[in-house]
Amino acid sequence: MPELRLRAVTDDDDFQSFMATMYSVFLQDPQPDEIELGRKFTELDRMFGFHDGTRWAATAGAFSKKVSLPGGALVPVAAVTGVTVSPSHRRKGLLTAMMRHQLDDVRSRGTEALAMLFASETLIYGRFGYGLASSNAVLSGRVRDLGFRADVDLGAGTVSETDRETLLGAAPAIYDRALANLPGRMDRPGPWWDYWLHDSAERRKGTGSIRFALHHEPDGSASAYAIYRPKSDWAPAGPNGELHVQEVRATNPRAYAHIWRYLLDIDLIRTVQYD
Numbered sequence: 001m002p003e004l005r006l007r008a009v010t011d012d013d014d015f016q017s018f019m020a021t022m023y024s025v026f027l028q029d030p031q032p033d034e035i036e037l038g039r040k041f042t043e044l045d046r047m048f049g050f051h052d053g054t055r056w057a058a059t060a061g062a063f064s065k066k067v068s069l070p071g072g073a074l075v076p077v078a079a080v081t082g083v084t085v086s087p088s089h090r091r092k093g094l095l096t097a098m099m100r101h102q103l104d105d106v107r108s109r110g111t112e113a114l115a116m117l118f119a120s121e122t123l124i125y126g127r128f129g130y131g132l133a134s135s136n137a138v139l140s141g142r143v144r145d146l147g148f149r150a151d152v153d154l155g156a157g158t159v160s161e162t163d164r165e166t167l168l169g170a171a172p173a174i175y176d177r178a179l180a181n182l183p184g185r186m187d188r189p190g191p192w193w194d195y196w197l198h199d200s201a202e203r204r205k206g207t208g209s210i211r212f213a214l215h216h217e218p219d220g221s222a223s224a225y226a227i228y229r230p231k232s233d234w235a236p237a238g239p240n241g242e243l244h245v246q247e248v249r250a251t252n253p254r255a256y257a258h259i260w261r262y263l264l265d266i267d268l269i270r271t272v273q274y275d
Helices: 012-025 032-039 094-109 122-128 164-179 190-196 253-264
Strands: 005-008 047-051 056-068 074-085 139-142 158-162 211-216 222-231 241-250 269-274
Touching (some): 005 094, 012 047, 012 056, 012 074, 074 094, 164 190, 164 211, 164 241, 211 253, 253 269
Parallel strands (some): 241 269
Antiparallel strands (some): 005 047, 056 074, 139 269, 158 211, 211 222, 222 241
């Protein structure tokens, strides 16, 4: 077996190969459009792994981000990503070596006191000092069972469907204001929005195209948004559509409630799922 060397990604072609390996280990086909968008916010010196001279055998990386703390402060964080070991190179200590290398690198930078990740297999990371902060949940329910309490105040604002350009003119500011009340959530600079809103057949997974809604206060200011995908379906008894909600953010509780009411009231939808 060729000798393995731990090294960083060197250039864009190397990055393409690195990402192809990462996608493969996650049992996915490489998505060139996503890789191109991700390159815009990727620091190559933070992407590294084991290479055998021909191909990547293991990968790991981190993004330089900020995370919201209780109380609203934003602090630098190493957002760990792309941790993989190819099936042909498992149980050779590669993961341990990469985690040690990464944590040493984070410490040597001197700017980040935290490293965080969304773990595909949570039991792995306790070996390297990571602890469980929260669990990810997918929420779903039948629309008829998702009524609001009578005392919920929807305010006097309005909600309407909008296009991507209009959403991008308002959503980043809404997200930044909402972030103060979302401990553990990371910031989302400009290039990350392009990645977050990217629409493709792979991301749709059988749903329709991505859609957007904005909530405006009576004075015209935007105060909430929703990003979602509908899935048309019909049962013998009639419409049986699904709504897959990607994100809802708001600057105040009334706007948040109102835009959720809008989503729940979309015609032909019988099930809502918050991914």
